[in-house]
């Protein structure tokens with residue numbers, strides 16, 4: 300069954316090459332000593348040094364980080380609240396509509412999200428800058444958080460909350476002391492997801508920003524239009540590293556949580 | 572010493588019940604889980620709920636704890652309607668059938684959870700938790716998480732957690748089902764001890780009728796959301812109100828027949844073509860000709876080799892089967908008409924004295940007050 304024939308090997312290699320070759324080339328060329336992007340002139344970390352001295356890039360990186368941390372945190376709080384309410388509220392009028400509406404932004408083209416937010420900000424006369432990017436990112440990453448958290452809440456044993464209430468907790472205490480610690484892995488992976496989404500975003504940020512704030516992806520995009528420099532390669536390599544670490548951490552956190560839950564369930568089943 | 576008074580507040584019309592169910596009905600959609608229940612439970616009672624799976628025991632408890640609201644009717648605690656009081660402000664603690672232990676907390680923290688919510692001083696909490704751990708014999712497991720202990724141990728943690736706060740009313744949903752017999756008996760006595768010392772009122776669900784008999788001041792037998800009979804354990808056992816109750820609790824022979832004669836409180840029941848009528852005392856008036864059921868416990872039937880001279884009822888048959896249970900033996904005796912009657916005798920001597928064996932012809936005899944006559 301599991302014979303590793305040469306056809307399998309080839310298709311696997313081709314597939315992975317398709318996915319990762321471009322990135323690999325980028326990473327390799329970020330260590331190129333030459334000024335010219337396409338000519339290899341030996342290994343060097345020169346461009347990383349140049350990058351650190353480049354004020355414009357550093358500013359953009361700082362803006363991006365601030366936006367990502369703040370927006371993913373707000374999105375996590377709001378997304379968790381939304382998920383909790385939708386899962387717990389039971390059946391109320393228009394519940395299906397509400398849960399549908401939470402998921403809609405997931406499939407909405409970014410251009411439309413960006414444009415509509417821009418119109419909103421202009422409409423209410425908000426100065427465009429970091430604040431508007433944070434708001435926009437919160438809006439679109441919140442639904443990702445709520446999807447992750449509500450799938451965990453679906454399998455959450457309601458009687459744990461009842462036991463907490465029974466032992467004298469207010470509903471908020473029950474959430475803080477029992478529900479939240481148990482769903483924490485899902486909340487953390489939701490935060491990491493929101494963080495990486497915000498870090499990556501170019502389209503929405505371009506729509507809603509003003510002259511005062513430029514994020515890293517925007518900066519890279521605008522410099523590349525003037526020609527690719529090895530500095531950009533170095534920067535992109537760093538970004539790839541950060542995102543990779545984020546995604547791997549998120550998946551490890553949720554894998555560990557799933558393993559723990561399965562172990563508990565097995566123990567419970569064995570006891571029954 | 573003062574003469575010991577019998578604990579029977581339910582017979583005293585001046586006594587105020589702690590809990591009153593007034594026409595309580597609970598429906599889930601169009602399914603009726605609890606059907607128009609009228610019930611008073613008194614302070615210091617050890618009240619047992621008995622009934623087949625799905626008959627509404629847990630639902631009744633959840634209404635007391637505050638997790639379900641009655642669809643109709645009211646529940647009063649100390650004379651006050653409890654409907655507006657949220658679960659966290661009720662002076663009740665519930666032990667969940669599923670235990671509902673907090674998986675992220677250790678055994679010790681699980682037990683301390685309710686005490687911490689009351690913001691008691693730490694040394695007091697520690698002392699109380701230690702006491703509870705000792706009570707359920709789990710001192711060695713205090714630092715483990717729920718998934719690291721066995722099913723029976725988990726059940727004991729759940730019990731300790733709800734006992735810790737020493738509430739006025741304790742609701743225990745099958746608290747001892749996963750324990751072995753010895754530990755179960757020990758814990759039963761602990762519970763009765765706690766009850767005596769603290770005066771807590773217990774409402775307990777159990778599937779074990781022996782347990783209900785041991786611990787309960789009164790037993791309620793439920794069927795399909797209705798209360799079939801509420802009485803003291805001995806009344807439930809000796810004077811069941813219907814064949815359902817008689818059959819649910821303990822072993823019983825139920826013989827269906829027709830009333831053929833009545834004289835004062837004594838009736839005659841014709842129940843088989845070739846058998847003499849049963850003579851029995853009836854507690855209710857039954858019209859001649861009506862269908863009646865005669866229920867008699869196996870231990871009330873004497874088994875002998877010759878016809879019993881004095882017994883008003885005697886039948887003969889062949890031993891079909893013998894169940895040896897250590898202290899007692901149950902004989903299944905087949906009558907000529909094919910009916911099987913169970914009779915029990917105590918094994919006073921060791922092995923030796925098994926008087927009867929398979930296919931022996933024996934006589935069964937019982938007095939006219941040994942069984943009950945039931946309408947249904």
Ligand SMILES: Nc1ncnc2c1ncn2[C@@H]1O[C@H](COP(=O)(O)OP(=O)(O)OP(=O)(O)O)[C@@H](O)[C@H]1O
Pocket residue numbers: 599602604622623624625626627628629630631668
């Ligand atoms: N939330 C609910 N929604 C719908 N039906 C329910 C709900 N809770 C209980 N029921 C139904 O109500 C009936 C009574 O349930 P309950 O849990 O009170 O039974 P029980 O007497 O405790 O049974 P067991 O001895 O098996 O624990 C069952 O038929 C059950 O399916």
Ligand SMILES: [Mg+2]
Pocket residue numbers: 628629630668744
């Ligand atoms: Mg139950």
